[in-house]
Amino acid sequence: MTLAIDGWFTIGDDGTHLLGTRCADCGTVSFPPQWGFCRNPHCSGETQEETRLPRQGTVWSYTNACYAPPPPFAAAEPYTPVTLAAVELAEAGIIVLGQVKDLTVDELRVGMELRLTHGPLADGPLVWMWEAAQ
Amino acid sequence: MNTVVIGAGMHPWGKWGKPFIEYGVAAARAALADAGVSWTDVQYVVGADTIRNGYPGFIAGATFAQALGWNGARIASCYAACASGAQAIDLARTRILAGLCDVALVVGADSTPKGFFKPVGGKRPDDPDWLRFRLLGATNPAYFALYARRRMALYGSTAADFAAVKVKNAACGALNPMARYRKPVTEQEVLASPMVADPLRLMDICATSDGGAAVVLASAEFARRHGISRPVRLAAVSTVTPTFPNTTLELPAFATDSAAAVSEQAPQLRIPAPERPFRADIAHAAYEEAGLGPDDLSFAEVYDLSTALELDWMEDVGLCPPGEAEKLLRAGDTTLGGRIPVNPSGGLASFGEAIPAQAIAQVCELTWQLRGTAGARQVAGARVGLAANQGLFGHGSAVIATT
DSSP states (O other): OOBSSTTSEEEETTEEEEEEEEETTTOOEESSOOOSSOSOTTOOOOOEEEEEOOSEEEEEEEEEESSOOOTTSOOOSSOOOEEEEEEEEGGGTEEEEEEESSOOGGGOOTTOEEEEEEEEOTTSOEEEEEEEOO | OOEEEEEEEEEEEEOOOSOHHHHHHHHHHHHHHHHTOOGGGOOEEEEEOOSSSHHHHHTHHHHHHHHHOOOOOEEEEEOBTBTHHHHHHHHHHHHHHTTSOSEEEEEEEEOOOSSSOOOOSSOOTTOHHHHIIIIIOOOHHHHHHHHHHHHHHHHOOOHHHHHHHHHHHHHHHTTOTTOSOOOOOOHHHHHHSOEEETTEEGGGBOOBOEEEEEEEEEEHHHHHHTTOOSOEEEEEEEOOOOOSSOOSOOTTOSBOOOGGGGSTTOTTTOOOOOSSOHHHHHHHHHHHHHTOOGGGOSEEEEOOSBHHHHHHHHHHTTSSOTTOHHHHHHTTTTSTTSSSOBOTTOHHHHHOBOHHHHHHHHHHHHHHHHHTOOGGGOOTTOOEEEEEEEOSTTOEEEEEEEO
16 A cells, blocks of 8 residues: 555544644644644744644635646546645644545535545555545 | 836746746846846746746746856745746745845746646655645646635625626637737636536636746836836835635635534634635735735726636635626626726636636736726826736735735
8 A cells, every 4th residue: 555645644444634743832733744843823833742633623715627637636547637626624723635535526415515535546555535525 | 125026927828838948037127127137137036836847947046047047146936836936936025125136036926737737746645736636536627616615605696697798708818919819708618618616617617728927026226227207116016825724625725623612512722713814915915015905906807717706706806796797797797897807817707727827927917007008998097006816725926016
């Protein structure tokens, strides 16, 4: 199992989780993980702890790529439009962008619930993806 | 003490397939001729960088200075994504205001490949601009589309509203000899163009173009000495960054800042939430610097990377409250002859984006409009103009110019 990027998400028996960092001083959450200095300008913290982001959230917005994106994206052949969703994870106060698995834009709407899963890029490595929350 | 614009020049936008240097030099010569200033008298040159044209693009100031013939002027080169041109103008303006020079030339030009902008080559897994393509296939239009869909959900905007922006801007662009697209279009044509990133269609999204733009800036005293009466005055140049936490998903980010630190969940932190979103901040800072407000504007040039984004910008620069941009558009307020024309140049819809040249081109349009020399697209009685734009990685700009 090859991940398309190390340290940004984890796949376990309890599902797929996005990995962020949480500042030990002020609690600010960052995704992708931000090791070292805290991004909160009011905080001088330098210690970050790994944290799992909430797995479920609501669609902030969505779109698709009707034409194959250019490299370094590996486009499937034949190409089918990639769906993207920006999902608001309210508990963490953060919106995270990801591909959407097995849903087209016609099946999405702003405010609907999605949850985290993973799936392969066309050349094999796994990436985090959003899917219907059932 | 004031900085004034005494010369403006452009190379027409298009897909000419020539080196960017040619466009920049043509624009620079046009601006110098317009100002009546000799190149050898220019004391400071600032180039807005292009990142897709090799090393000469990274040192654009020196590249243009060499192409014009080394004249011993001091130089600077800068990159700030779509705001590069405005940052270059701000560098020149600051040097003039500091009394370190009297007259400066600012140049930006780009030569662009066909198709989507893609990251600069090579495998660079530490670069978020490379990673967003690799992991998500998230092109620039994908981000524009996220904003457009969000607008539809919040305010009930429709694809026809977006198309109406294109129709308006194409009508203006048809009157602009510097624009790349000079044909009026209909709402039906926009709605029949291929979907690129739902809900945005091909004709909703700005193209990538070749082009060059330049301005000659000077101290008011220099202008007086040279007999230039009533030059256009640069009243403000804002290049502010976002304020944490930035809760809008910005190009090329994977996520927003976390708002948790300013929420009720974390009262112990007592961090103030930003007063306004980033794009509104950019304009607000310019209004404060100029001592003017949205009601003072005669017209605005805003960065219509997509048709839908023009509507967002109208609200961000304060032309109307959030959710009401469509009303102004549909009432004809923002068209030529309307109450507050938006993008009388034709905007990016008619130009396509030549990144380092674009913010300078906006200031060229402000200059021509405020001089009353914009020809068929002249905004009657223009006294105050605003140009606003936003680029990647927290860059943006707003320029206010007055008669």
